[in-house]
Amino acid sequence: MNPPRVHESRRGERGSAAVEFVIGVPVFTLLILLAIMDGRVALAKHAVDAAAADAARVASLSRDATKAKNAATDMAELSLANQGIRCLETTITVDTAALRQPAGTPGSVTATLTCVLKLSDLGLPATTSRTITSTVTSPIDTYSERSSP
Numbered sequence: 001m002n003p004p005r006v007h008e009s010r011r012g013e014r015g016s017a018a019v020e021f022v023i024g025v026p027v028f029t030l031l032i033l034l035a036i037m038d039g040r041v042a043l044a045k046h047a048v049d050a051a052a053a054d055a056a057r058v059a060s061l062s063r064d065a066t067k068a069k070n071a072a073t074d075m076a077e078l079s080l081a082n083q084g085i086r087c088l089e090t091t092i093t094v095d096t097a098a099l100r101q102p103a104g105t106p107g108s109v110t111a112t113l114t115c116v117l118k119l120s121d122l123g124l125p126a127t128t129s130r131t132i133t134s135t136v137t138s139p140i141d142t143y144s145e146r147s148s149p
Contacts, residue, residue: 030124033122034124036122037122037124040119041117043085044085044130044132045134047079047084048113048115048132048134049134049136050083051076051080051083052134053138054079055072055073055076055094055111055136056072056109056110056137058075059072059094059096059099059111060108060109060138060139062099063099063144063146063147065097065100068094068096069096072094072109073092073094076111076113077092085117086118087115087117087118088116088117088118089114089116090114090115091112091114092112093113094111094112096109099140099146100146100147103146104143105142106140107142108139111136111138112134112135113135114131114132114133115131116131116132117129117130117132
């Protein structure tokens with residue numbers, strides 16, 4: 001009995017490297033794109049959380065409800081811009097009802113920030129955008145002067 005020749009035993013494997021390449025590369029590329037997407041979403045979530053916290057804090061330091069809303073909106077937009085986050089759509093809601101209460105009444109200001117993050121540039125199917133929302137509440141100094149209701 002003679003051992004099989006090397007070139008005869010590999011004849012059945014001819015082209016298998018090409019098949020592995022054709023199957024492996026798209027799967028590997030998809031995994032890389034998913035990792036990039038997850039990283040972008042995580043960074044944007046952190047930025048939206050920070051911007052909402054900045055907005056709530058600025059609003060809680062104000063003495064007037066209207067000025068508080070304007071200052072909070074400006075701060076949220078500035079915070080997102082400073083962190084390099086570009087939203088397709090941004091919604092900023094600030095609840096300043098507690099600023100209309102008389103001094104001595106405990107209260108808080110709540111800022112809710114919603115950012116629609118663009119993901120279509122990654123080329124992944126069915127992931128054109130992701131909505132990120134953060135809500136932060138900041139207490140108002142109970143005994144600070146407030147505007148008249």
